[in-house]
Amino acid sequence: MRVEIWSDIACPWCYVGKARFEKGLAGFAHRDDVEVVHRSFELDPGRAKDDTELVTDMLARKYGRSPDEVRAMEANVAANAQAEGLGYLAEGRDHGSTFDIHRLLHLAKARGRQDELLTRAYRANFAEERSVFDDSVLLDLAVESGLDAEEARAVLADPEAYADEVRADEREAAELGANAVPFFVFDRRYGISGGQPAEVFAQALEQAWKDRPVTAAGDAAACDADGACEVPGAAARNA
DSSP states (O other), X not given: OXXXXXXXXXXXXXXXXXXXXXXXXXXXXXXXXXXXXXXXXXXXXXXXXXXXXXXXXXHHHHHTOOHHHHHHHHHHHHHHHXXXXXXXXXXXXXXXXXXXXXXXXXXHHHTTXXXXXXXXXXXXXXXXXXXXXSHHHHHHHHHHTTOOHHHHHHHHHOTTTTHHHHHHHHHHHHHTTOOEESEXXXXXXXXXXXXXXXXXXXXXHHHHHTTOXXXXXXXXXXXXXXXOOSSBOOOOOOO
């Protein structure tokens, strides 16, 4: 069985949702027969490569929130992340274009190191004081993930390397009706949107394995295509 996960490194609920999905997968009897593929989805596709700002500044500007309201929003996400055993910096993080990260993740997929790179990129972005919008940091993360330094450097230097693959993933997301991430698709039959609890993912895996429709419980937090992350995510969708 194949599970495809559309996500963006800038999405905190993707970070939390990945951990919750992995907990659900860990208890699945057929976990060794599940192939997990990470797909690209940019929350801010129009942002220029060199256009970075503090996450808190972006949230305040985008939603017209006060500094106290932004801090409360981030504290809520931090509490959810920490409940999953994840580190989370509520202040001081950067926000910028994730296109290069997605391109590098496609290289990592081709070399069998995609999950390793994604895990390190999430940790660097949300839990460590390392800006994933800096090429030198991305190169370090690539090497730490087992990629060849020269090959990774060549991809970062060529803006068209793996660009078509990123755009193809994003077209597929639109065709599947995904307007928020994380978005999980099971064998191209069933879909779940949002960072659902681990128990929901465990049930989804069981149902998908038995070829039964998946029903996700309630709304869950997600980041939509406009980058909104404070609103609960959409209900489960049929792929």
